[in-house]
Each structure stands twice: as C-alpha cells, then as structure tokens.
Amino acid sequence: GQQLNQSPQSMFIQEGEDVSMNCTSSSIFNTWLWYKQDPGEGPVLLIALYKAGELTSNGRLTAQFGITRKDSFLNISASIPSDVGIYFCAGQASGGTSYGKLTFGQGTILTVHP
Amino acid sequence: DAGITQSPRHKVTETGTPVTLRCHQTENHRYMYWYRQDPGHGLRLIHYSYGVKDTDKGEVSDGYSVSRSKTEDFLLTLESATSSQTSVYFCAINRLAGMNTGELFFGEGSRLTVL
Numbered sequence: 001g002q003q004l005n006q007s008p009q010s011m012f013i014q015e016g017e018d019v020s021m022n023c024t025s026s027s028i029f030n031t032w033l034w035y036k037q038d039p040g041e042g043p044v045l046l047i048a049l050y051k052a053g054e055l056t057s058n059g060r061l062t063a064q065f066g067i068t069r070k071d072s073f074l075n076i077s078a079s080i081p082s083d084v085g086i087y088f089c090a091g092q093a094s095g096g097t098s099y100g101k102l103t104f105g106q107g108t109i110l111t112v113h114p
Numbered sequence: 115d116a117g118i119t120q121s122p123r124h125k126v127t128e129t130g131t132p133v134t135l136r137c138h139q140t141e142n143h144r145y146m147y148w149y150r151q152d153p154g155h156g157l158r159l160i161h162y163s164y165g166v167k168d169t170d171k172g173e174v175s176d177g178y179s180v181s182r183s184k185t186e187d188f189l190l191t192l193e194s195a196t197s198s199q200t201s202v203y204f205c206a207i208n209r210l211a212g213m214n215t216g217e218l219f220f221g222e223g224s225r226l227t228v229l
Contacts, residue, residue, distance in 0.1 A: 042220030104156030
C-alpha cells in the first residue's frame, strides 16, 4: 500500500520554541490533512489542505500542501505545554471512492518542556 | 462533540474468541470507518461503509468483518481473535461526505488486548 514518511519521529523542545514537521509520499494525494492526538483520545483534525501550493493557518499552526502533491509540512509557532501530543499527517487520493480513505504517517511525538 | 460512541472502550480476550466492537453515531452520517492504530504505523483503514448494508474493505481487512444494518451503528467483528489484532480501534465519521474532503471525526477508541 501507499506509504507516508513523517519526520521527525519525536521532538523535545522548550516552551516558546517553534516546531516544524513534514510528511512525504511516493504517491500523489488530492488532499493533505494534519491531525493531533492527545493521550487516550482519538485524533482531532487541525488543518485540511486541498490545493497544491496552498498555505493555511489555524492560530499558531501553519501547514502547506506541496507543489508536487507528494509532501506537506506543519509548523507550530511559540509552542506551549498543551501542544504536547502526537501529530499525524494524512493524505487522501482523488476520486469518489476515496472519501475518508486516508493514508496516515507514523506520527511525530511532541514533548514541550516548560 | 460529533456524537460517536465506541463500545467497549477496553477489552481483554483470549486467542480464538470472537469479538465485536460497536460504533454508534447520533448525527445520521452516511460514511463510517474503522481504523486501527499501532505504534510505528499510524492509523490504517480496516473497513468502511458508505450506507446501510454498503461496506468495503480497507488496507488491512484480513481477519475482520463489518456490518451496518442501520445508519447509526457500524459493527466490527473479529471472528477468531489473534494476538496480532491487539490494537486500538477507532471509529470515524465523515461529516462533509459528498465534498470529498477527508475530514474525519474520530471516536475515543477501543483498546483491545488479545492474550
């Protein structure tokens, strides 16, 4: 099946620092999404991207849909302790039968030290 | 709150026993999904449904079956559980289905341990 390579696998940062993570694929995706998962809970959607080259922000989060359609990155500015969690990228292929059939990256575990 | 309830939230069972996980939604969404989450693999799609009695296989469907006899319930069954099926299982709905957005809302998960 398709593979998404997400990096880094884990990050240990100080509060206030900026964070950057990215995701690359061997296949083209029509939609890129970024989710965050807190312990014991399901993933929660942070940002969805629909067009190649698109740059979208959600508060301190900024994500971009790569021009080649094979990559995406997520930046978090001025990190705070509640940013701790696992961040997942996910891609969705095009076509009507692809609704919600997401391919996920392995996740980036973020730890923020106060 | 999207109104997804998964049950049971935790289950320990023995190899070879049947297990059924239930996903219940209260918002009448057409599309529902079952994913499993394992360390190092992210989430992987097991089965999905695009309506009552309409289901299809995902990436890792071997050893699993599903049923959707009514809109609000999507059941995942392990006919004979194996240790490799120890995982956290997430149900999800697609609130914007029809717009091909992929924006899924996930339940809180069901942690299954097969001894």
